[in-house]
Amino acid sequence: MIINKAYAGTLESSDIFVEIEPADEGAGIELKLTSAVYKQFGPQIEEVILETLKANGIEDAKVTANDRGAVDCTIRARVEVAALRAKGEV
Amino acid sequence: MRRTMLFFPGNSPNMLLNAGYLGSDSLILDLEDAVAITEKDSARILVRNAITGLEYEKEIIVRINPVGTPFWEKDLETIIPVKPHMIMPTKVGTAEDVRIVSAKIAEIEEACGMEAGSTKLIPLIETALGIENAYQIATADSRVCALFLGGEDLTADLRCKRTKEGKEIFYARTRIVMAARAAGIDVYDTPWTDVEDFDGLVKDAEFAKSLGFTGKSSISPRHIPYINKVFSPTEEEIQYAQDVIDCIERAKAEGKGVVSLRGKMIDAPIVARAVQTLEAARQIKGGK
Amino acid sequence: MSKLLKDLKEAIRLSGLKDGMTISFHHHLRNGDRTAVMVLEAARELGIKDLNVNISSVFDTHASFIDMIKEGVITGIETDYMGGAVGKAISSGIMEKPVIFRTHGGRPGDIIRGASHIDVAFVAAPTSDAEGNCTGKMGKSACGSLGYAFADAMYADKTVVITDNLIEGILDKPSISGEYVDYVVAVEKIGEPSGIVSGTTKITKDPVGLVIADYAAKAIEASGLLKDGFSFQTGAGGASLAAAKYLKDIMMEKNIKGSFGLGGITSYMVDMLECGCFEKLYDVQCFDLGAVESIRTNPNHIEITAEKYASPWLEENMVNDLDVVILGATEIDTNFNVNVHTDSNGCIMGGSGGHSDTAAGAKIAMIVAPLSRARISIVTDEVLCKSTPGSTVDVLVTQCGIAVNPLRPELSERFKEAGLPVVDIHDLAEKAKRLNGVPLKPQRGDKVVAEVLYRDGTLLDRIYNVID
Numbered sequence: 001m002i003i004n005k006a007y008a009g010t011l012e013s014s015d016i017f018v019e020i021e022p023a024d025e026g027a028g029i030e031l032k033l034t035s036a037v038y039k040q041f042g043p044q045i046e047e048v049i050l051e052t053l054k055a056n057g058i059e060d061a062k063v064t065a066n067d068r069g070a071v072d073c074t075i076r077a078r079v080e081v082a083a084l085r086a087k088g089e090v
Numbered sequence: 091m092r093r094t095m096l097f098f099p100g101n102s103p104n105m106l107l108n109a110g111y112l113g114s115d116s117l118i119l120d121l122e123d124a125v126a127i128t129e130k131d132s133a134r135i136l137v138r139n140a141i142t143g144l145e146y147e148k149e150i151i152v153r154i155n156p157v158g159t160p161f162w163e164k165d166l167e168t169i170i171p172v173k174p175h176m177i178m179p180t181k182v183g184t185a186e187d188v189r190i191v192s193a194k195i196a197e198i199e200e201a202c203g204m205e206a207g208s209t210k211l212i213p214l215i216e217t218a219l220g221i222e223n224a225y226q227i228a229t230a231d232s233r234v235c236a237l238f239l240g241g242e243d244l245t246a247d248l249r250c251k252r253t254k255e256g257k258e259i260f261y262a263r264t265r266i267v268m269a270a271r272a273a274g275i276d277v278y279d280t281p282w283t284d285v286e287d288f289d290g291l292v293k294d295a296e297f298a299k300s301l302g303f304t305g306k307s308s309i310s311p312r313h314i315p316y317i318n319k320v321f322s323p324t325e326e327e328i329q330y331a332q333d334v335i336d337c338i339e340r341a342k343a344e345g346k347g348v349v350s351l352r353g354k355m356i357d358a359p360i361v362a363r364a365v366q367t368l369e370a371a372r373q374i375k376g377g378k
Numbered sequence: 379m380s381k382l383l384k385d386l387k388e389a390i391r392l393s394g395l396k397d398g399m400t401i402s403f404h405h406h407l408r409n410g411d412r413t414a415v416m417v418l419e420a421a422r423e424l425g426i427k428d429l430n431v432n433i434s435s436v437f438d439t440h441a442s443f444i445d446m447i448k449e450g451v452i453t454g455i456e457t458d459y460m461g462g463a464v465g466k467a468i469s470s471g472i473m474e475k476p477v478i479f480r481t482h483g484g485r486p487g488d489i490i491r492g493a494s495h496i497d498v499a500f501v502a503a504p505t506s507d508a509e510g511n512c513t514g515k516m517g518k519s520a521c522g523s524l525g526y527a528f529a530d531a532m533y534a535d536k537t538v539v540i541t542d543n544l545i546e547g548i549l550d551k552p553s554i555s556g557e558y559v560d561y562v563v564a565v566e567k568i569g570e571p572s573g574i575v576s577g578t579t580k581i582t583k584d585p586v587g588l589v590i591a592d593y594a595a596k597a598i599e600a601s602g603l604l605k606d607g608f609s610f611q612t613g614a615g616g617a618s619l620a621a622a623k624y625l626k627d628i629m630m631e632k633n634i635k636g637s638f639g640l641g642g643i644t645s646y647m648v649d650m651l652e653c654g655c656f657e658k659l660y661d662v663q664c665f666d667l668g669a670v671e672s673i674r675t676n677p678n679h680i681e682i683t684a685e686k687y688a689s690p691w692l693e694e695n696m697v698n699d700l701d702v703v704i705l706g707a708t709e710i711d712t713n714f715n716v717n718v719h720t721d722s723n724g725c726i727m728g729g730s731g732g733h734s735d736t737a738a739g740a741k742i743a744m745i746v747a748p749l750s751r752a753r754i755s756i757v758t759d760e761v762l763c764k765s766t767p768g769s770t771v772d773v774l775v776t777q778c779g780i781a782v783n784p785l786r787p788e789l790s791e792r793f794k795e796a797g798l799p800v801v802d803i804h805d806l807a808e809k810a811k812r813l814n815g816v817p818l819k820p821q822r823g824d825k826v827v828a829e830v831l832y833r834d835g836t837l838l839d840r841i842y843n844v845i846d
Contacts, residue, residue: 013752014104017295037753039723040817048135068754071813073143074103077136107813110587111777304526311585315592 006085009070009078016070018049018065018078020086021062028060029053035067044074052076056083091373092116093153093321094314095278095307099124100133103327106140109148112311113318118150121165122156122180130161134168141172151212156308157190166191170198176210178238182218185230192231194348196335207233210280216240217247221262224269226230237270238307239263241280252283254290276304285310295320322374331364333373381562382508386420386540389464389561393536395421397428399497399515402534404527405435405459406502406514406663410573412681413502413540415442416565420744422451430454432496434485434526434684435729438463439573447473456494458482459729462721467686468827469725471843475827477726479719482662483688483697483735484833486529491691493835499534501527501554502568506541510559511552514664515674517543519569522664522673523643524553553681569722575666580618581623581646586777589681589748591620593798594704594775599628600796601742601789603701609637610656611697611736612704614644614665617746621704622646629655640687640696641732642701643679648672651679660686660696662732688735690833697732697739705733707745707774709761712803714768716745716762716784719830722754724820724844726828734766742789744773754817755810757781757803762820764839765830774803781806821845 007019025031033046047069052075053063070078084090096114100121107116119140125133141150152174155161158181166177179191188211195209211233215224228237236329241259245252249358261277262286270277279298282291295306295317306317323331334356341349349356382388393403401421413432418427419442421429427450434457436443446452456478460468468477475740480488488494497695503512504519509591514524519542528751531537531554539554582588594617598604610625612618623646629636630653640646645668651659659679664670672679688697697703709717710729717738718728737743743766747756757776772789774781779801782790793800821844828841 012104012498014107015102036723039820041753041815043818045817069754070103071107071143071151071753072815073139074136077139079131081132081135083133111589113589139578145809312583312588319641 001090003058003086004088006082008081008085009083010024011066011068013068014074016065016075016078018082020058020082023060023062025060027059028065030061031063031065033065033067036069037067048072048075049079052079054084056080058083058086061086092149092276092369093305094317096311096314097124097281097309097330100137101125101129103136105281106136110144110146113220113222113314114148115305115309116151117294118151118307120153120160122124122153134165136170136173139262141169141174149176151178152210153175153178153214157187162191163194166194166198168243170195170204170209171202173204174209176212176235178212178214180214180344181217181220181243182213182215182227183217188213188227188230188234190300192233195233206325209233211234212236212238214238214240215266216243218244220333221265224266225272228269228273228275229287234247234275236278237266238278239266239280240329242283254284254287254294256294263298263301263303271302277302279303279306281307281309282313283309286366288313288316292316294318318374327367328371331367334364335368379759380508381510381556381559383563386417386563387424389538389563390417390421390424390426390833391445392561393498393538395498397426398430400430400432400495402432402496402499403434404501404524404530405433405437405517406521406526406610407574408438408521409571410504410519410569410571411437412570413500413568414440417441417500417540418446419453422449422539427451428453430456431496431718432456433695434482435459435731436464436752440464444472444478454478456480457729458485459731460726462725462727465726467833469841469844471823471827473827476826479729479828481688481730481735481833482526482684482732483690483695484831484835486683486685487689487691487833488835489529489533490550490685490689494731496530496534496537499530499537500633501531501537501539503539503541503554504597505543505545506539506562507545507547507549507556508562509548509556509659510537510539510554510562511549511554512539512541512554512559513549513551513672513840515553515570516540519543519567519571519574520670521574522670523661523681525662525682525687526684534642536560538563539563540568541564556806561674573669575664576593580616581620584616586748587617588620589777590617590748590775591624593744593780594621595628595742596796596798597744597773597775597780598702598742599797600792601702603791604628604633604634608634609638609640609699609701610703611639611641611700611740612635612647613706614642615679615706615746618704619644619646621746622650624649626653626655640700641736643669643673645669648679651676662815670832685756688732688739688833690735690738697736700736700740702742702744703736703740704744705737707747707756709756709758710745710747710771710774711761711768712807713757714771714774714803715761715764716766716768716771717763718762718765719828722762722817722820724822724842726841730830734770737766737770738833742772743770744775745771746775749776749778749806749810750814753814755807755814757806757810759807763830763841767832767838774780774806776806778806778809801816806813
């Protein structure tokens with residue numbers, strides 16, 4: 001699968017900015033998360049991001065996420081759109 | 091009961107989070123004008139997830155992009171499966187426009203195993219052609235359950251200025267009300283666009299009510315209490331409705347056929363109206 | 379002998395200030411205050427250390443306290459409120475002794491009954507004469523009321539007035555009488571005017587805040603207390619002010635003549651006074667220029683001491699006469715306990731101020747807060763710090779409905795009767811969890827960095843150090 005660099009979301013309150021970059025095959029997901037609520041929700045956010053990437057068929061990528069207190073359904077939406085854009089499916 | 095419909099930009103998580111708590115009877119989650127061309131994909135997925143994830147307790151209307159754009163089909167494919175109450179097709183000019191959208195929705199409903207025809211339509215009429223075809227649009231499809239007037243685009247199409255007095259949309263307003271009522275459906279008025287002018291808003295809403303509109307939409311949460319008040323029955327109206335019902339009950343008990351109240355004969359439409367008023371009052375009590 | 383001294387250092391020397399003593403300050407100059415830091419720097423230069431600082435509130439303008447703690451100049455802090463800058467450092471555990479948090483009523487109460495002794499009080503005064511007769515109502519650093527400074531000036535062993543507006547002759551109608559003052563020092567500037575009072579406090583335009591305010595005003599109307607003689611206090615937060623505005627509209631429409639408005643006073647309360655919603659304003663602190671102007675010119679706008687405002691040891695205090703107070707919260711739990719001391723990481727960024735005093739005194743203590751802010755739930759199972767006991771909190775108003783303390787079933791009935799959306803606080807907590815998820819508990823150590831005293835001086839809670 002060809003992955004282009006793509007992003008989705010914003011840095012507004014309650015949103016999350018997600019950027020996906022290509023990585024070598026077999027490299028897996030390298031996720032860098034910064035979050036305003038990292039102490040409270042860091043692991044939960046990472047899990048939701050990884051799960052959504054998997055559901056959208058992204059297996060190898062560098063992913064950067066900057067979270068401003070987004071709830072799960074927003075995180076899922078932004079990751080899905082970033083994934084679709086990275087795959088050129090929009 | 092729908093007195094107010096409040097627009098929310100479909101790509102703003104923060105606004106979608108609190109959309110259900112701002113006092114409007116219905117929410118219009120917008121994929122059209124409030125969303126940049128480059129973010130159409132983002133907005134429709136965000137709105138889809140908001141509908142499933144945010145426990146809205148209000149009626150959900152999703153405004154989609156017009157037929158003819160590259161977006162409207164994807165909008166429907168993404169949104170219909172999460173079962174919004176209504177879809178608002180935009181720039182609707184003819185009955186055919188409605189049927190195209192309805193057919194696409196039917197396809198998706200079937201594919202998802204949804205009940206056929208469960209998704210309703212509230213066409214947004216905002217062109218001169220749409221106004222002239224209002225009755226045909228209202229009766230084009232059984233999904234259509236209300237009409238909605240869009241004053242901003244309409245005046246652009248008419249090549250006239252949109253004013254606060256609104257004389258330029260007077261014909262459109264009466265025409266669309268007539269069409270909707272002739273078709274036996276509800277009809278909603280265009281938003282008041284001056285966010286700070288509450289006196290103007292109230293006058294405009296009162297005028298719309300006097301013409302027969304069911305309710306009015308808004309782009310500002312601060313407008314909602316004002317519009318709700320205008321479209322809610324007054325104490326006097328509620329009292330009169332109660333008197334009508336009491337009068338009918340009494341007459342029934344006494345076995346009287348013809349009934350009059352305050353020197354006026356009470357016939358079926360008056361009773362129907364009284365029932366509507368009391369039902370509206372019951373639903374509103376305590377709301378905003 | 380003249381009380382007027384040439385500089386601060388002379389005042390410090392003559393006051394007899396020594397290592398280990400307690401000095402005090404008021405916070406009427408708020409985030410514009412320069413006096414506390416100025417005095418402490420002078421003390422440091424004189425080689426004095428191990429000072430216990432009793433200051434009615436610590437703001438971010440006092441950030442240099444952090445270095446002075448590290449150097450051992452300051453070894454103790456007693457306060458009613460601590461802003462995030464110093465709060466964060468304290469929470470990391472930089473000071474050996476725990477901070478002592480009191481309430482705005484408990485502080486003067488403890489000073490007066492001798493539970494909290496002050497060796498030297500340094501009173502920043504926007505205007506003073508050479509005898510120490512002083513006021514906050516005039517001068518380039520005018521701050522209005524000096525309510526929090528009275529107990530300090532009257533009960534400290536020595537009192538030093540520091541002013542940047544020394545007038546000739548005798549000051550007419552002083553707030554604090556010179557009889558309590560030992561020394562007077564004139565300096566160039568006691569504060570930065572921009573930080574002392576804000577130009578105008580603005581009502582929120584946030585739609586959620588407005589919905590909360592609307593519910594709050596309607597709930598007060600439905601409570602049965604909104605009638606002639608009504609008394610009221612509100613915070614300066616956006617939603618609280620908006621609630622006051624809606625309340626004013628209802629009072630004007632129904633022609634209700636209240637008795638008094640209380641507390642920290644904003645222009646909105648002044649407006650209510652001028653519109654006849656209240657007969658009097660009792661003012662322990664001015665929040666903005668409109669309030670300062672009003673307390674100077676309107677005889678019905680009256681300065682009161684913090685003791686008169688809220689001391690639990692004074693029977694005829696004002697909070698006991700309050701009908702309704704509207705308050706904020708950073709957290710509230712399902713037992714209605716409120717946290718206003720720490721953020722969601724357990725890091726100090728606030729304090730009681732008059733929160734628990736007014737909650738205890740008022741007939742209805744109403745918390746206004748959104749259900750959550752950027753994924754952090756306000757309604758929780760258990761607050762990280764108990765600032766105000768739930769038994770004194772009556773109502774929580776959120777955008778998702780109004781929760782009433784089960785101790786007040788009659789209020790719940792009244793609200794329902796008025797058609798207001800009454801909800802169970804447990805349902806709000808569950809709703810917040812479904813929306814936001816369940817947060818991880820903050821990592822806290824076992825060092826006590828602060829003790830929270832209730833207004834009567836009893837220990838209410840302990841705050842532990844935060845591990846990063």
